[in-house]
Amino acid sequence: MSSLPTHWSSGSTRIELVQGDITDQQVDAIVNAANSRLAGGGGVDGAIHRRGGPSIMAETRQKYPNGCPTGSAVISGAGDLAARYVIHAVGPVWHGGDRQEAELLASAYRRSLELAVQHGCQLVAFPSLSTGAYGYPVEAAARIALRTIRDFLTEHSKPALVRFVLFDAKTFQTFAEALRELI
Ligand code: AR6
Numbered sequence: 001m002s003s004l005p006t007h008w009s010s011g012s013t014r015i016e017l018v019q020g021d022i023t024d025q026q027v028d029a030i031v032n033a034a035n036s037r038l039a040g041g042g043g044v045d046g047a048i049h050r051r052g053g054p055s056i057m058a059e060t061r062q063k064y065p066n067g068c069p070t071g072s073a074v075i076s077g078a079g080d081l082a083a084r085y086v087i088h089a090v091g092p093v094w095h096g097g098d099r100q101e102a103e104l105l106a107s108a109y110r111r112s113l114e115l116a117v118q119h120g121c122q123l124v125a126f127p128s129l130s131t132g133a134y135g136y137p138v139e140a141a142a143r144i145a146l147r148t149i150r151d152f153l154t155e156h157s158k159p160a161l162v163r164f165v166l167f168d169a170k171t172f173q174t175f176a177e178a179l180r181e182l183i
Contacts, residue, residue: 089108
């Protein structure tokens with residue numbers, strides 16, 4: 001496993017893979033794996049709201065009372081987290097692959113990066129969207145995540161760093177294998 005790549009870079013931009021808890025990250029923006037009602041939940045979402053405190057939910061309720069469509073993202077402050085922003089991205093629920101899951105997943109990543117750039121974020125941490133409660137197969141999701149982010153960074157030359165913070169060893173390894181295919 002040590003021979004698998006854990007980073008990719010091009011010009012002044014870089015993708016990194018690390019294993020860990022995303023709520024420990026000190027970055028400009030932490031991306032949340034949210035649901036379309038922005039109602040909170042388990043997984044990354046639960047951890048972010050627990051650690052970030054109630055101001056995050058108070059702000060999203062006020063600013064986005066209709067929630068956020070699948071495949072898109074919205075931004076809020078980060079409460080007590082060591083970040084300036086939380087970007088709430090809504091990935092698709094996996095239904096077998098014929099309900100535009102791939103397009104929706106790519107679009108959730110792209111929209112998150114657009115928001116990050118609009119808000120001047122240079123360091124952005126992502127979890128693996130949709131591969132927990134939403135059941136998206138990790139291998140396919142990792143390929144989409146990395147390709148979408150590489151293409152965005154190549155096109156826009158920012159943000160400077162996208163760090164995937166992968167919770168478990170299996171997801172980390174699957175992302176590293178997908179990164180090897182990409183480079
Ligand atoms: N840091 C990094 N990754 C984590 C953490 C953490 N603290 N906790 C879990 N993961 P999930 P989804 C991993 O379920 O599939 C929620 O209830 C997890 O192991 O968080 O997009 C929301 O409210 C997995 O690899 O997100 C939605 O209703 C990945 O993060 C729904 O779940 C994503 O798992 C969203 O489901």
